[in-house]
Amino acid sequence: MNIIETRNLTHRYWRNEAVRDLSLTVPEGSVFALLGSNGAGKSTTIKMLMNLLRPSSGDARVLGVDSRKLGERERALIGYVSENQQLPLWMSVRQLLDYCRPFYPTWDVALEKKLLAQFNLPEEQKLKSLSRGMLMKAALLSSLAYRPKLLVLDEPFSGLDPLVREELVRGLLEISALGEWSVFISSHDIEEVERLADWVGVLETGRLRFAESTDQLLGRFRRIDVSLGDESPRLNDPPLEWLELERKGGLVRFIATNYDRTETECACRERFPDAAVEARPMTLREIFIALARSNRNQTKGVSA
């Protein structure tokens, strides 16, 4: 069963399309990371999923229910943490937890205490006097203590220092081991997401470039080095799935976006006979940057 499904989801701010024809599915139990640069439409997508914004067209189903009709019952199963959520800042951490607790029949006081200790949150301190990292932790705690079926995190690492990021990621990893929940996370901080996500979707200028499992994604991207020796390379007609093709002396480099050892080597040898082909795995960050760069080049090409 899919915990989130969208079909041709579109949102326009007047004439600007923030999200366009977004169709994706998030399998139950997965940690789905929606990646994209600033302004790609990640937050707008999440806001539509959470019924904070009305889609201009298309629809989204969250926990099997139309996102526009999410009721109290469904919301009790969803945890939402966002970098720009309006928290009641006049409350202390304790007051925030006391306020949220009665709304959730599944609130786990033991888990609340455990997370309080783990996040090292000052209970009596007002939210408005907390640092950004502490505030995110408080919001996360108030969204985790009831063991939601779906946890939605919108840019949770944005603006946090590396230490706090590390704590937050570690916390999320530990928590994910505690129960069976699905996580939908949007971010442009790829290193942290890479450690968490088992599904990745990439959003570019409001359109979904792809969405697939992390393993599959990491498996199909390789940085290829072709050592040519003295032979002059023929660079005509490179396949479309080769990105960032470049030549430095006797070395040709590119990124294979559909890597298959046999097929890729075969394609290389077709163009560069007797060349030595070396394939190196890429990190999610490298993949993301390569895709973003390729997209930018394409956009420039279209405008030119």
Added chain:
Amino acid sequence: MNLTWHIVKKDIFGLRIPLVFWTLVMLGQVVIGERLFHEGNYDPAWFNRQGMLFLVLSVMDGLVCYFLVAALIKEDSPVGSRLFWVTHPISGTRLLRAKLIGIGIAFLLWPVLVLIPWWLANGFGWKEVGFAACQTMTLHLFIAFPALLLAVVIDSYGQFAVWTIVLVAAVCVVPGVIAITPPKAAVTIGELLKAHDLLRTRFWVSLAFLATTTVLVVWLQYRSRRRTRSVVLAGLGIGLSVLSVFFLPWSWSRPSLHVVDSIGTEHITAEFRSAGVENRNDKAELTVYFRFGNFPPDLQLLMGKAEIELHELDGSVERESGLLLTNFGKAPLSSRIFNLTPENPDSATEKKLNELRHEGGIWSAPHFEPTSEQKGDLPYAKTEFVFEPEVIDKILTRTSACTVTIEVTTSHPQVLFEVPLKEGASTTGDGLRLSVVKCADDEMSSGRRGPPTNSVVVVSSRSPMSLSPTLCVLDRVHGSRPVMSNFSMTRTAAVGGALQFERSDFHIPVPLLWRNEQWIIDRLPGYTLAAVRLRPEGVFARRITIDRLGYPKWNSDHTRIVGSVFVFPGKP
């Protein structure tokens, strides 16, 4: 419901500090009210300054209430895309319910609870408390409605403040713009009466538009959070409301002069006495006098209204309305209800007074008693009708038939209480509180001629449902009424406290006795201060038709004017 209460408690707890401040503003009004009674400053300017301060606090009360209502809504705003509550198991309906309960408790119930002890201390009975509570709650509801309407469609608190300023400016400017029309030289009372009915209709229709819009917008916004739709609806409602206020042409007030005589007034007769004409600017005023017969001795005439129809020989009919002015407060009935029996005047004093009168050196009688004409029961009334001069010219040259329909409100005067006239004397009851804050000799200026007087200052408060009492100074020793009623009066505005304050001045001529060839001052012996309530109780209507209208001049043989009191010596 538990979760709804949970939200209500959170909201009120979150606003606790501003609510304490607001309560202090309300208590500030109480403090000023008490100062009026206890600090006994004789200066009317001081009383006015306190009244201004009271008004400032009342305005602050309203302003703080307005912004706090918005703050309560903004605590979980129904507009925006970063909302906290939307991502929690809180439905729009539950949130709306919680907000309405919160507004009810914090802004309607709380002010009443704060003010109830003060009301009770000011002589309110439970009926008056109930009425004052309703008035206070209605007032705060009027403030809460626009705050609610704006807060549910405006994103941030800052924008809310800006839009408030814009709307207040618009409300101030629009009437000004509309008022830029050629002003009429004079407005007749009939026009004023019609205008009053029209304005009342416009006010209620406009209010109905605003209330309906608010209810609809608030409900839709909490249900669906579609701001554009709500803003359009709010704009439409406000627009219709503004248009109604200024341009609604229909008056839906009840038609007048369909009155059934109240019990005890069936046998009262009304007759036409005389009429006078006076030119005023480019209008002419026709004053018509009436006299009533078979008037019950315990009944007092209050206000009324009249409509006149002048039937010309050429068949044309001129119609006009006017207010009926009566002699309330000065009728002989007020002597009777106090059981005052004037004793025979002191013979030595009377003899000396007569001597002085003969010499022309008397300033005024030491006891101001009703004249002999006034002692009889002569309930009378007059109405001033304003016509175009050409109408008056027409009826002055050719007499016309005249029909006047009058509608009069009557009252059985009720003595509320009577306290000794001395400084510090006070009493409460029937929604009234009264205190004599000054009772002292007036300082005589060097060039002043006249008998010595005593100056009395009385401060009173009354509930919104209580009529302003008529205060009378009585001389129980001589059985006389040295002062007919309030000499001068200063009132304070009351907005939030549901109390009206009044300061009344009396300058009482001190009774003088002629003994051993000199005047002896008799210092207010047995003087009391009484409060009378003239509550409108019944109405009767009469139609008087005469074939020919006569127009004696002022102070003619048929009509004699004595100050503001006019009497009829006999039929012409």
